[in-house]
Amino acid sequence: MRHYFLGMAAGYSGGEWLQHLFTMGRKKDLVELTSFLGKKYDGEAILCKNGRSGLVYALKAYFSPGDAVIVNGFTCYAVYEAVKAAKLKPIFVDIEKKDLNFSVKTLEKAISAKPAGIIVQNSLGNPVDMKAIEKFAKEHKLTIIEDLAHCTGVKYPDGREAGTVGAATVLSFGKDKSIDTVSGGAVILRAPHDKPVESPSKAPKASDFLRARFYPMFGAFCRTLTYIGLGGAMMRLFVKIHWVEKSADNRLDTTRRLSKFEARLALKQLQELKRSGEDPLRDFYLVENRSGLLKELQKKGYYFGGFWYEKPVSPERYYKKVHFDEAACPNAVSVSERIINVPKFYTRTELKPALKLIKEYMKEGENE
Numbered sequence: 001m002r003h004y005f006l007g008m009a010a011g012y013s014g015g016e017w018l019q020h021l022f023t024m025g026r027k028k029d030l031v032e033l034t035s036f037l038g039k040k041y042d043g044e045a046i047l048c049k050n051g052r053s054g055l056v057y058a059l060k061a062y063f064s065p066g067d068a069v070i071v072n073g074f075t076c077y078a079v080y081e082a083v084k085a086a087k088l089k090p091i092f093v094d095i096e097k098k099d100l101n102f103s104v105k106t107l108e109k110a111i112s113a114k115p116a117g118i119i120v121q122n123s124l125g126n127p128v129d130m131k132a133i134e135k136f137a138k139e140h141k142l143t144i145i146e147d148l149a150h151c152t153g154v155k156y157p158d159g160r161e162a163g164t165v166g167a168a169t170v171l172s173f174g175k176d177k178s179i180d181t182v183s184g185g186a187v188i189l190r191a192p193h194d195k196p197v198e199s200p201s202k203a204p205k206a207s208d209f210l211r212a213r214f215y216p217m218f219g220a221f222c223r224t225l226t227y228i229g230l231g232g233a234m235m236r237l238f239v240k241i242h243w244v245e246k247s248a249d250n251r252l253d254t255t256r257r258l259s260k261f262e263a264r265l266a267l268k269q270l271q272e273l274k275r276s277g278e279d280p281l282r283d284f285y286l287v288e289n290r291s292g293l294l295k296e297l298q299k300k301g302y303y304f305g306g307f308w309y310e311k312p313v314s315p316e317r318y319y320k321k322v323h324f325d326e327a328a329c330p331n332a333v334s335v336s337e338r339i340i341n342v343p344k345f346y347t348r349t350e351l352k353p354a355l356k357l358i359k360e361y362m363k364e365g366e367n368e
């Protein structure tokens, strides 16, 4: 029980909900974040309602309707949604089990579909071999878009930082992302483009603004209630009455900008960011008999719910819409059935018994 409550709004510790509730945002915060991102990623920055809306800006700037783009075969529905909104055709490419990313080897198979671009996502903060991907992209004239939802601050093996390589860089500030202000996103257009790009002009909707303000407080409230066994029910109620929104349901909207207080919080997180390839967003293991393992973990009081990802394109409730070609991505299918993420809110000592149990469920020779 003690562990279960830790899972709710876990990204916000201690009194951070207070800060979230009362941080004043000013127009200056939008200007400062825009300028910080423009400098850091060397391009024209636009602050958006969420990551997927930012991705639409990037895709529209560098591709034409009908173009095909390569998407990691193990991803979030938000990416698919953005590709569709930009009127492009997604080509899902299978992943390698070791880092959950496509590789030059798996990418070869996508070339016959004549892609114009490639979205690099560095799954769960595990960097791709960018040097090899870049060479591949050059050979096949692919425009690279870097999606930093999982990997802001992560370094590629050759030392370059994620977001400093492609034509455009997209950030998400959504729940549980590497920069987390509950919602929000940005895009930096790095390469020249000949299509006019208008920034979002409208302020956030009041309902979205309030949800972003209150979510960390609701999380803290529900965590407290869990001691009397009511936290989970309370959170479900909040979701039901739309005071809390599940991440995947955050609507794509390219007309709304980021809220001012989220700009301020995002800037602070970006300035303090010290993430590397050795510090992934989430650790993962591939196990056999996952449901059996989860039952045992639960018995020991652990809360390991919410996998990234439970389907090759997640969450499950949107998976059918994608018409995912499972035969083309066997590794992605297998990983989605076997992956278990280690939550960040446990200390090393707390995790020790859990990791020992997980090891017993692993296939030998994998996860090295």
Ligand SMILES: *Cc1c(COP(=O)(O)O)cnc(C)c1O
Pocket (backbone or CB within 6 Å): 050, 051, 052, 053, 075, 076, 078, 079, 121, 147, 149, 150, 172, 173, 174, 177, 184, 185, 247, 248, 250
């Ligand atoms: C979450 C996510 C996004 C964008 O998310 P938003 O909810 O729109 O901010 C983009 N790419 C990946 C891989 C993600 O996981």
